[in-house]
Amino acid sequence: MRVADAGPAVSGRALKIVAGVVAVASAGAAAALAARPGAGGAAGDTDRLPPATATITRGTLRESVEADGELGYGPARTATARTPGTVTWLPDSGARVTRGKPLYRIDERPAVLMYGPVPAYRDLSPGAEGRDVAQLERNLSALGYDGFTVDDEYTGATADAVERWQEDNGLPGTGVLRLGQVVFASGPVRVGSLIAEPGGSVAPGRDLLTWTGTSKVITVRLDLADGAVAKVGAIAVVTLPDGERAEGKVTEAAIVTEERATEIEAQIAVTGVALENAAVDVTFTAAEREGVLIVPVAALLAAPGGGFAVEVVDGTTSRRVPVRTGLFADGRVEITGDGLAEGATVGVPA
Numbered sequence: 001m002r003v004a005d006a007g008p009a010v011s012g013r014a015l016k017i018v019a020g021v022v023a024v025a026s027a028g029a030a031a032a033l034a035a036r037p038g039a040g041g042a043a044g045d046t047d048r049l050p051p052a053t054a055t056i057t058r059g060t061l062r063e064s065v066e067a068d069g070e071l072g073y074g075p076a077r078t079a080t081a082r083t084p085g086t087v088t089w090l091p092d093s094g095a096r097v098t099r100g101k102p103l104y105r106i107d108e109r110p111a112v113l114m115y116g117p118v119p120a121y122r123d124l125s126p127g128a129e130g131r132d133v134a135q136l137e138r139n140l141s142a143l144g145y146d147g148f149t150v151d152d153e154y155t156g157a158t159a160d161a162v163e164r165w166q167e168d169n170g171l172p173g174t175g176v177l178r179l180g181q182v183v184f185a186s187g188p189v190r191v192g193s194l195i196a197e198p199g200g201s202v203a204p205g206r207d208l209l210t211w212t213g214t215s216k217v218i219t220v221r222l223d224l225a226d227g228a229v230a231k232v233g234a235i236a237v238v239t240l241p242d243g244e245r246a247e248g249k250v251t252e253a254a255i256v257t258e259e260r261a262t263e264i265e266a267q268i269a270v271t272g273v274a275l276e277n278a279a280v281d282v283t284f285t286a287a288e289r290e291g292v293l294i295v296p297v298a299a300l301l302a303a304p305g306g307g308f309a310v311e312v313v314d315g316t317t318s319r320r321v322p323v324r325t326g327l328f329a330d331g332r333v334e335i336t337g338d339g340l341a342e343g344a345t346v347g348v349p350a
Contacts, residue, residue, distance in 0.1 A: 050347025053313055054296050058342040061329040062288045065229045069220040069238065069282040071275055073212035074267055076192050079103055081202040082111070082120070082180030090198055095191045096214055100143050102169075103183050103191075104208050110169055114139040116184045124162075124177040128154040135184065136177065140165060188214045218248060218268040220282050227253070227264035229284035236268050239281040246270050248282070289327045292334040299346045300325070300333065310335065311347035318347060 081087075089105035097103055102110035116135035124133060134152040140161050141150055148157035159175030167173040171181055192210035196202060218238060222230055230236075234250040248268040256265045268282065295310060301320060303309040309320045326334030 049313060049316070049318055050311055051350040052348040053345045054299055054348050056335075056340060056342055056344045056346060057294045058291060059294055060288065060290045061292060061294060061327045061332060061334055063286045063327060063329045065222065065226045065284045065286050067220045067222055067226075067282050067284075069218040069268065069280045071216065071218050071238075071240075071270070071273065071278045071280050073190050073192075073214065074217045074219060075265075076210040076212050077185075078195075078210050079111070079183060079208050080204075081106060081196075081206045081208055082204055083107075083109075083178075084203050085109075085201070087196050087198050087200050087202055087208065090194050090196065090209060091191045093191055093194055096188060097191065097211075098188045099139060103189070103211070106180070106202065109171055109181070111180055111183050112169055113189065114182050114184055115142075115187055117186060118184060120179060120182050120184055123179055124154050125175070126154055126156055126159050133158070136162075136182070185211070186213070190214045216270055216273055217251070218270060218280060218282060220266045220268060221256075222264040222266065224255075224262060224264060226284075226286070227255075229286050230264055230266040234284060237283045238268065238270055238273075239283070240273065240275065241278055241280070246273055287327055287329075289334050292326060293336065293340055293342060294332050295335055295346055296348060297328065297331050297333050298348050301349075308335075310337070310340075312340070313345040313347055 083106055085107035087104065087106055088108045089102070091097060091103070097113050099113055099115050101113055103113050104111050114136070116132075116139065118132045118135050120132070122128075122132070124136060129152050131152065133154045134150065136154075137148060137150045137158060140148075140158075143165065145161040145165050148155060148161050162177050163173045163175040166175075166181070189211040190213065192212055194209050195207045196209070202208070220230070220236075230250050230253050232250050232253055236248045236250065238246045238248050240246065248270040250266050251269045252267040254265055256263055299310050300308045300323075301311060303320070303322050307322060308325055309322045311318050311320050321337045321340060323335040323337035323340070326336070328334075
């Protein structure tokens with residue numbers, strides 16, 4: 001939801017929206033003009049001073065989008081058994097597992113963690129080609145196995161390296177990578193909850209445990225209309241439960257659909273935060289204008305023929321000056337116009 005301010009980003013649990021402010025300002029200003037003497041005339045001296053005044057200031061206007069966020073380790077994913085058997089080992093909840101280490105064991109045969117975006121979905125043997133082959137070869141090379149060219153072809157040399165890797169990990173040294181011998185993740189993982197128990201029998205597809213990434217991230221859901229503020233690389237201000245603020249950066253953003261609702265889910269990386277899990281407030285900057293002239297929206301008058309004006313008060317006289325409006329934010333508006341300057345006084349209708 002969008003909120004706006006005329007200074008530092010304001011965070012809070014309430015989600016607010018600035019909408020229709022131009023229309024409201026225009027209608028209010030028109031009504032005020034109609035109530036004043038000379039309301040329909042051209043810009044110039046008026047014959048009555050306004051009932052209230054405000055000062056033109058110079059500063060920064062900032063329109064923001066605020067949302068609730070959840071500090072943790074990102075979305076949880078589930079590791080499932082790919083072969084039947086008995087669960088003989090599971091890591092502890094909270095354990096960190098890195099490349100080349102087992103994520104679980106079935107019949108004492110490990111499912112070893114490797115890095116990559118393509119999930120394991122088939123057996124790999126000489127003659128296979130594809131992204132999953134290249135992904136496997138990159139991991140074998142990183143783990144110190146060589147003798148092959150890292151590409152997308154599973155050759156005899158690849159099979160030789162796989163055989164050595166299998167033997168080192170207590171797997172049958174066949175040179176054929178069987179489904180269930182490797183689990184691919186984008187990087188190191190943090191074990192979440194354990195679903196299965198050692199000693200239990202499992203069939204393919206049975207959930208064993210959940211895992212997340214290992215870095216602190218904040219997960220935020222935004223309306224599609226606000227998604228532009230959460231592009232990868234965008235900066236966000238995070239307000240923690242104790243009121244402290246931290247700066248974060250959007251690292252991932254994707255469209256998600258759940259229960260017929262389509263939203264933007266963003267992941268925000270933060271550093272230096274000691275909390276494990278917490279609800280936080282996240283503020284994105286939607287638009288910002290620095291060093292501009294600012295007046296209350298209520299100071300805008302509907303100018304004859306369209307557009308806006310402000311009534312500049314000088315002692316006992318006043319004159320209407322046509323203005324161009326810029327960013328509207330939190331009841332204030334950016335203006336430009338001939339002869340306008342910081343510190344000048346403008347009228348505000350009652």
